[in-house]
Amino acid sequence: MNKRLNTLPAMGIMIGIVLLAGCADYLDVKPDRSLAIPNTLKDLRAILDGETGRNMNYLFSGDVGSDYYYLSDADFNARNEDARNLYMWHPEAVAEQDWRSAYSKVFDVNVVLGEVDDAARGSLNESDRNHIKGTALFFRGWLFFQLAQLFAPPYDPATVGSLLGIPVRLTANIEAPTVRTSLTETYQQIVEDLESAAALLPATTPVATRPGKAAAHAALARVYLIMGDYESSLQQAEASLALNEALMDFNELSVTANKPILVLNSEVLVHMQLPNGGGGFANTRAKVNPELHASYAEGDLRRKIYFKQNADGSYRFTGDYGTSTTATTPFCGLATDEVYLTKAECLARLGDAFSALETLNTLLASRWEADLFSPYTAEDPDEVLALVVTERHKELAFRGGIRWGDLRRLNKETRFVNKLKRAIDGEMYELQPNDPRYTLLIPQSVIAHTGMEQNSR
Numbered sequence: 001m002n003k004r005l006n007t008l009p010a011m012g013i014m015i016g017i018v019l020l021a022g023c024a025d026y027l028d029v030k031p032d033r034s035l036a037i038p039n040t041l042k043d044l045r046a047i048l049d050g051e052t053g054r055n056m057n058y059l060f061s062g063d064v065g066s067d068y069y070y071l072s073d074a075d076f077n078a079r080n081e082d083a084r085n086l087y088m089w090h091p092e093a094v095a096e097q098d099w100r101s102a103y104s105k106v107f108d109v110n111v112v113l114g115e116v117d118d119a120a121r122g123s124l125n126e127s128d129r130n131h132i133k134g135t136a137l138f139f140r141g142w143l144f145f146q147l148a149q150l151f152a153p154p155y156d157p158a159t160v161g162s163l164l165g166i167p168v169r170l171t172a173n174i175e176a177p178t179v180r181t182s183l184t185e186t187y188q189q190i191v192e193d194l195e196s197a198a199a200l201l202p203a204t205t206p207v208a209t210r211p212g213k214a215a216a217h218a219a220l221a222r223v224y225l226i227m228g229d230y231e232s233s234l235q236q237a238e239a240s241l242a243l244n245e246a247l248m249d250f251n252e253l254s255v256t257a258n259k260p261i262l263v264l265n266s267e268v269l270v271h272m273q274l275p276n277g278g279g280g281f282a283n284t285r286a287k288v289n290p291e292l293h294a295s296y297a298e299g300d301l302r303r304k305i306y307f308k309q310n311a312d313g314s315y316r317f318t319g320d321y322g323t324s325t326t327a328t329t330p331f332c333g334l335a336t337d338e339v340y341l342t343k344a345e346c347l348a349r350l351g352d353a354f355s356a357l358e359t360l361n362t363l364l365a366s367r368w369e370a371d372l373f374s375p376y377t378a379e380d381p382d383e384v385l386a387l388v389v390t391e392r393h394k395e396l397a398f399r400g401g402i403r404w405g406d407l408r409r410l411n412k413e414t415r416f417v418n419k420l421k422r423a424i425d426g427e428m429y430e431l432q433p434n435d436p437r438y439t440l441l442i443p444q445s446v447i448a449h450t451g452m453e454q455n456s457r
Contacts, residue, residue, distance in 0.1 A: 041124040044112045057275040058332045059146045061095035062404025068397045069286040089431040096443040110172040112136040134200030138211045141193030154408040178450045194220045208271045214243035215270035218334040221342045234346035247366040255304035259325045272333035273322045274400045283316035283327040299372030317398045332400025341392045348385040356384045
């Protein structure tokens with residue numbers, strides 16, 4: 001047992017969170033009792049399963065800036081200043097809530113990892129110990145990855161060695177300095193945590209709010225995709241699908257239901273959601289980008305399941321895998337449909353057009369009316385890749401945590417660049433491909449407390 005941690009009062013642990021977050025607001029938060037004396041495996045599991053734990057309040061700022069939706073002028077003006085600035089890609093936009101939330105979770109996880117090897121088993125067993133440790137490693141790696149998509153520059157093998165990443169906190173020791181690692185070191189730690197998690201986690205879990213091996217492999221598949229390591233991404237996608245390849249048949253869903261897709265459905269590998277009201281995402285406000293809606297052909301059931309028409313003629317999103325009928329806490333977890341698309345993209349990029357199309361068509365057959373689906377046919381890997389990228393945008397629209405990272409990586413390829421535009425109160429705002437604003441500023445309170453280098457503008 002880590003005696004230093006065991007003797008720290010709960011408020012001492014919360015002060016650690018204050019130092020990580022650089023925000024005194026945490027002094028007013030009542031500590032979670034499960035953090036006070038974490039001396040058994042049951043205590044550590046409670047930290048991971050708790051409300052401050054893993055399945056809610058994930059990072060949302062990238063989704064606020066993404067291109068699959070828009071807000072009316074009235075709804076834009078009703079948002080707070082931070083949300084408005086993120087929506088319009090203001091150079092000084094801040095995402096302090098995301099920073100604070102993520103690093104408080106990292107602190108929780110580091111508490112678990114510091115104690116798990118020596119914690120008393122109680123009524124649990126060594127398999128439970130491995131599951132708890134694997135879960136903690138999974139969420140730490142995943143949190144670091146999500147933070148890197150917002151607060152570190154896009155990964156580019158040609159420049160990664162010269163760029164700064166994020167602070168990689170590996171200890172719950174509140175006296176340890178907070179410094180930015182290199183981008184190389186940031187991704188090395190992400191991969192190390194997730195690979196260690198995959199080795200420890202069980203093949204199946206009793207509830208999808210706890211990750212298993214399939215989720216860890218799916219997470220690694222996305223990380224390697226962002227890194228442009230398509231062979232490794234393909235290997236991880238195939239490892240995930242070998243454990244769970246389930247796809248819902250949209251022909252069996254109700255196209256008239258307000259929420260056609262069940263929470264914790266067969267595709268969900270690990271369930272996570274964005275915070276309630278994060279950025280004003282509720283489908284009562286967020287209107288579907290007309291170009292995106294027009295991209296779904298007749299016979300594609302996603303056109304009816306994902307979208308319902310509003311009274312003003314616009315569309316709202318109703319295809320969320322989360323818990324809310326109004327999508328106030330959108331799903332941002334990992335699911336098999338994403339893994340199929342990752343596998344297809346990697347196969348196309350590696351020159352295997354036939355297998356890429358076969359993988360893509362397997363997914364799409366479950367999304368179309370059975371008697372109207374016509375499989376894609378093509379032989380050129382570049383043509384297949386373009387199809388996969390288009391279908392990725394359509395299938396994963398409004399899926400938290402994906403589109404912003406995709407925009408950052410795809411903008412490095414001339415054929416896939418996107419110039420984002422938004423009209424607000426009669427003025428046009430733009431975000432050019434590869435603009436520095438694709439990397440958000442680190443909160444100034446953190447810069448002032450730690451002296452770390454700020455992102456460029």
